[in-house]
Amino acid sequence: DTAVSQTPKYLVTQMGNDKSIKCEQNLGHDTMYWYKQDSKKFLKIMFSYNNKELIINETVPNRFSPKSPDKAHLNLHINSLELGDSAVYFCASSLSSYEQYFGPGTRLTVT
Amino acid sequence: GESVGLHLPTLSVQEGDNSIINCAYSNSASDYFIWYKQESGKGPQFIIDIRSNMDKRQGQRVTVLLNKTVKHLSLQIAATQPGDSAVYFCAENKGAGKSTFGDGTTLTVKP
Known part of the structure; x- marks a missing residue:
């Protein structure tokens, strides 16, 4: 019954590594x-992303690359991880511009 | 630039009292506003929304007021309960895939 799911929930990795979060x-x-x-x-x-088309790409380092293989999935790939990337990353979805439904979050810790 | 901000980062209330959480926005073209609640360890969750052609909208124990003249939005919670303790975000939507979140107010309910 999970509406928006993310994996993994926790991610601990070292600086310089490449990792992906799935949604x-x-x-x-x-x-x-x-x-x-x-x-x-x-x-x-x-x-x-709206219908697999990139709508917003805020000022984010190009080490971050989203990929949307279909409307139900949006993955986030991060290259050359840095200490400052440590945060909680949330995936969300909405029907057009209506309210967003958030996933449980992925806590990324870069050591 | 555009911004959505909350007047106070923290709010502490006694159980049973009413809570008022405020939000100021700068984009007068925004036509849709949403309040979210984020409990510890979880993703933000939709509470209530309001369109710019309305001044007030009521839900269960919550009321959102919109004052377009001064670009101000507020969330009122009646008879605040311990389960209302969370971080509250206002957000403005400007079309599919385009939304801006405020900084968040942490509400603490004292027994």
Whole structure:
């Protein structure tokens, strides 16, 4: 019954590594998002896709690359991880511009 | 630039009292606003929304007020309960895939 799911829930890795976070939604939504939430709880949008088309690409290092193989999936790949990438990453989905449904988050720790 | 901000980062209330959480926005073209609640360890969750052609909308124990003249949004929670303790975000939507979140207010309910 999970609406928006993310894997993994926790990710601990070393600087310089490459990692991916996966997101899937079973709500039939046409828009998906990636957010980064820092330790002060600021929630910052990184990317959004509408019908597999990139809509928003905020000022994010190009080490971050989203991939949307279909409308139900939006994955986030991160190259050359840095200490400052440590945060909680949330995937979300919505039907067009309506309210967003968030996943449980992926806590990324870079050591 | 555009921004959505909350007046106070923290709010502490006594159980049973009413809570008011405020939000100021800068984009007068925004036509849709949403309040989210984020409990510890979870993703943000939709509470209530309001369109710009409305001044007030009520839900169960929650009311959202929109004042377009001063670009101000508020969330009122009646008879606040311990389960209401969370971080509250306002967000403005400007079309599919385009939303801006405020900084968040941490609500603490004292027994």
